[in-house]
Amino acid sequence: MSKTPPDLRYTEEHEYVKETDDKSVVQVGITDYAQGELGDVVYVDLPKVGATFARMDAFGTIEAVKAVSELFSPLAGTVTEVNTALESDPALVNRDPYGEGWMIRLRIKSPKELDDLLGSEEYTKHIGE
Amino acid sequence: MPRGSSETKVTDPAPKRTPLYDIHVSLGAKMVPFGGYEMPVAYPRGIAAEHRAVRETAGVFDVSHMGEFEVTGPDRNAFVQRVTCNDVGALATGQAQYSAILTPQGTFVDDCLVYRFEDRVMMVVNAANIARDWKHVVDQKRGANVRLRDVSDETGLLAIQGPQAEQLLASLTPVGVGMIPYYHFTEGKVAGAQCFISRTGYTGEDGFELYCRARDLEQLWHALAGAGRAEPCGLGARDTLRLEAGYPLYGNDIDDTVTPFEAGLAWIVKLDKGADFTGLAALKRQKLEGVKRRLVGFKLTEPRVVARHGYGVYLDGTCVDAVRSGTVTPTANWAIGMTYLPVEHAKPGERFEIDVRGKRAPAEVVPLPFVPRKTRRIGG
Secondary structure: OOOOOOOOEEOOOOEEEEEOOOOOEEEEEEOHHHHHHHOOEEEEEOOOOOOEEOOOOEEEEEEEOOOEEEEEOOOOEEEEEEOOHHHHOOOHHHHOOOOOOOOEEEEEOOHHHHHHOEOHHHHHHHOOO | OOOOOOOOOOOOOOOEOOOOHHHHHHOOOEEEEEOOEEEEEEOOOOHHHHHHHHHHOOEEEEOOOOEEEEEEOOOHHHHHHHHEOOOHHHOOOOEEEEEEEEOOOOOEEEEEEEEEOOOOEEEEEOHHHHHHHHHHHHHOOOOOOOEEEEOHHHEEEEEEEOOOHHHHHHOOOOOOHHHOOOOEEEEEEEOOEEEEEEOOOOOOOOEEEEEEEHHHHHHHHHHHHOOOOOEEEOHHHHHHHHHHOOOOOEOOOEOOOOOOOOOOOHHHOOOOOOOOOOOHHHHHHHHHHOOOEEEEEEEEOOOOOOOOOOOEEEEOOEEEEEOOEEEEEOOOOEEEEEEEEEHHHOOOOOEEEEEEOOEEEEEEEEOOOOOOOOOOOOOO
């Protein structure tokens, strides 16, 4: 069983959104289910701070031993921070997807969009667990 | 995330299962369709951990999806001599060889292992090709006095690979496995199961492949994979290990459009063995004319770029081939792969480009294997 913490929101493409102390900034990464499906992550290509994305724009690429996948921005916004620790240790995504394996922090354009994301129960259903 | 681009191959809507299917699932393996079978691609510890276990200690693989054909009858050696390109006549009883089944054009129907027993010959072929290989072999029977049996379903196969494989296996059998030279085999019991024990593998490490009856497979697996013994390894690690060792994979690096000469496997083609094997005339001609392309190993010269199966390979702006195999492998710890290049550009150090999802990434030819093989080099 993959972990799907109740306080997070999710996309059908397996990104998660986590609130931060700053109400207008969210943390984005991939879910525990997603890291398990991908297997050993070898490299994560992330955008630069200041990059702007519309909702569902590809913001990066994740490479695992057996697969490569695009990363999609769950919300419209501007990147305020990038997890540079993933450069030297991309396997953080496998070990701690919701913690040290986070990918970007995003200043969101429209908090309303948060309502369109999946809750943990809906996401758990989506992945069939 | 994944609008999925996993590289697993879906070849059959209703895949078969090996007798160990339930064990793999209970261990938490991720199962994928491969070669018409539902196989473990990785267990929960992951490809990298499994790969390292094989390089450093020992790993065990269920490779029962592989196909086995048994050839008996008085003409068995002459028949297999005609069906495969290596020299069966050079094999003593108890010896095995790497070989291939070829088309009349000299291209691969499949690569295979040929085992010579006292009273029979066994051919081991790739799972995805079993039906096609079988038809190809049967079609060549003509007047030969042989009996052919596809024993794939009744044969189980486990590979135990890594520097500690010999020690682990020795603890489970009265057979003196240390005395079995590379590419030789012997028959005996392992953990109570009758096997034939072959010092072969597909990882670049020392190790063994154990063929047993399908019904004994579970007992053998538990003996090898039990607590503190070998790490259960899936097809993902098998693929990264064989790529580092420079072993071609049918369907990627070799197929029915390339010949053994192009694939760097001239050593398995015995033009002068005195048998008119399928593909002989075409390969004689190719030897005379010389090959135009060769399978090469490459590495990406920039960090953080990965070339994968199917990506376009460019030389001076012209697409010359595709990446055949390619990923980041745990021991090389770098993006590596194999492709075909024109012979004049196939030397180590030659530069070319790979189209990585719309961007051209520089690559360089490197010698094969990527990681030195540690297989036993005696008697083979």
